[in-house]
Amino acid sequence: MELHTVWFVLIAVLWTGYFFLEGFDFGVGVLTKLLARDRVEKRVLINTIGPVWDGNEVWLLTAGGATFAAFPDWYATLFSGFYLPFLVILFCLIVRGVAFEYRAKRPEHRWQHNWEQAIFWCSLIPAALWGVAFGNIVRGVEIDASKEYVGSLFDLFNPYALLGGLVTLTLFTFHGAVFTALKTVGDIRARARKLAWRLGLLTAVVALAFLTWTQTSRGDGTSLVAMGVAVVALVGAVGAIKAGREGWSFALSGVTIAAAVAMLFLTLFPDVMPSSLNPDWSLTVTNAASSPYTLTIMTWCAAIATPVVLLYQGWTYWVFRKRIGTQHIAKTH
Numbered sequence: 001m002e003l004h005t006v007w008f009v010l011i012a013v014l015w016t017g018y019f020f021l022e023g024f025d026f027g028v029g030v031l032t033k034l035l036a037r038d039r040v041e042k043r044v045l046i047n048t049i050g051p052v053w054d055g056n057e058v059w060l061l062t063a064g065g066a067t068f069a070a071f072p073d074w075y076a077t078l079f080s081g082f083y084l085p086f087l088v089i090l091f092c093l094i095v096r097g098v099a100f101e102y103r104a105k106r107p108e109h110r111w112q113h114n115w116e117q118a119i120f121w122c123s124l125i126p127a128a129l130w131g132v133a134f135g136n137i138v139r140g141v142e143i144d145a146s147k148e149y150v151g152s153l154f155d156l157f158n159p160y161a162l163l164g165g166l167v168t169l170t171l172f173t174f175h176g177a178v179f180t181a182l183k184t185v186g187d188i189r190a191r192a193r194k195l196a197w198r199l200g201l202l203t204a205v206v207a208l209a210f211l212t213w214t215q216t217s218r219g220d221g222t223s224l225v226a227m228g229v230a231v232v233a234l235v236g237a238v239g240a241i242k243a244g245r246e247g248w249s250f251a252l253s254g255v256t257i258a259a260a261v262a263m264l265f266l267t268l269f270p271d272v273m274p275s276s277l278n279p280d281w282s283l284t285v286t287n288a289a290s291s292p293y294t295l296t297i298m299t300w301c302a303a304i305a306t307p308v309v310l311l312y313q314g315w316t317y318w319v320f321r322k323r324i325g326t327q328h329i330a331k332t333h
Contacts, residue, residue: 003299004289007070008272010302012265014066016258018059019130019168020175023257024250025053027176029096029123032116034173035180035195040326041188042116046100047329048183051320053100055313057093069298073147073288074272081141081149082133085156089126096122127172128165132156135164138214138264140274145281147288160213167203167210171260174199175253178237182246185325193241196249200238207234207256211263218267226266230259 103115142151177196237252
């Protein structure tokens, strides 16, 4: 396998890790309004992701950095063409991080309420916009012969991309509800189970529609297999949460995310960003890649650093593995 193909696969893996980990982060943020009944329960939800949310975002930085180094033309066209949506996502991630840290700094109701609103909206908006962005990448956008995006902002909000945004929003919220049921005790755990089951049914409907549309427009045999895995895993995740098996449900929802991302990248290959104006103007793994020397150096660096990062992040999740509930929140809060 050539190095540019290896890095295409590695970037797909990085996005899979980001959506799997940050996906339940976004879901929990949305649930602060959908599930929590009072400020104490909101604190419980925030505490479930408090030790890990910032580490989860490292996957985004790594995916972006790897794209910049391995496929500079892809990075340039993607980030210039999707500049405003990505700027909104970046703004939300910054505000969301500040909200996690600042919410409990003062006891006033308005202070905490405003930061809670920021957590909700700055979780919901990126969860939807990531689906819109990847929907456009798969569908193809207006790229000219100079590898530049020549479309408008409104071209990005087409029906296929909007359906992709709805899929990521519902899937991440379902993923977050399952994670909440896995990490909490008491009444909030029971309500998270019930809400997760309902969200799972909704997610299954919109995800099946989006994946079927993707398969019929760009898919082949391998992407069909990935689609089948995603659908079966999602059905299994919904059934497991209905049966009260949060661990199995969380694992299967993770498989759903991984298989769905794999399907999208399989439908792309060998393109990295198709042109809707002329297929010959599409960015591919060959014409958008860096030099073999650059890819070789990157491969050695990744081989050394990646195991260390995985071990450290795995250790973090092990340390903070216990469930929490409202009884663990200090009354002075």
